[in-house]
């Protein structure tokens with residue numbers, strides 16, 4: 001929220017004492033008998049805006065610069081300004097900022113999210129998603145690629161016995177190449193999927209009464225993917241991280257949207273649960289045909 005000068009209505013930066021445009025003092029007594037809103041703490045001063053956190057009318061001396069614009073002193077004291085390591089990329093360097101944010105999100109998510117700007121540029125959030133996906137899938141993908149190469153190398157006899165089956169050498173090659181390509185593409189696919197999922201979640205959150213924009217949902221969704229960092233240990237992330245991330249998303253949605261547990265929970269869980277039924281079927285189908293193909297239709 002940007003407060004505005006009570007005399008000329010020009011927006012001013014919270015913390016200022018006088019208006020930069022007209023030079024008038026920002027602490028102005030209300031006109032006697034008028035219905036002008038007054039500060040919730042200092043009724044002798046006119047309100048220059050409402051606090052985005054608690055909704056209280058605030059005078060110029062109560063508003064402090066905060067991540068959302070101007071925040072009232074009481075709210076700022078309850079939840080002081082915090083900075084996410086990811087938002088300090090220029091200072092820390094991208095990888096260190098990413099690592100510190102992930103560790104914070106895994107060890108003490110509420111502490112890490114406290115007082116941070118709930119909003120961020122779409123590019124900043126997508127960058128975080130991309131790095132999480134690289135961390136989550138790259139090692140596992142490389143190990144899978146190597147395993148498929150090795151395993152397929154041991155089974156030429158199986159395929160050879162089948163009439164009309166494709167040349168086992170080329171099957172090995174294509175499966176290995178396919179896995180390698182998938183490993184490289186995965187972070188891009190994952191980043192695209194995040195946009196779609198965050199969009200769907202945002203619709204649910206909107207229904208739950210959330211008013212902040214899509215970029216806030218996207219940021220919360222991105223930060224919830226911090227658990228993919230454990231994917232640096234092969235295989236672990238693929239199975240554990242999605243559930244961990246889903247749980248964490250309830251926390252990030254609640255914290256960044258400042259909404260209830262119920263609305264945040266619905267926003268985080270409704271879409272995955274629904275799509276899980278669809279994807280689960282698809283995944284089973286792919287595995288069925290993959291094995292059927294690998295064993296030459298046996």
Ligand SMILES: [Zn+2]
Nearest residue numbers: 005008019022
């Ligand atoms: Zn003014």
Ligand SMILES: [Zn+2]
Nearest residue numbers: 051054072075
């Ligand atoms: Zn407040």
Ligand SMILES: [Zn+2]
Nearest residue numbers: 039042059062
């Ligand atoms: Zn005040």
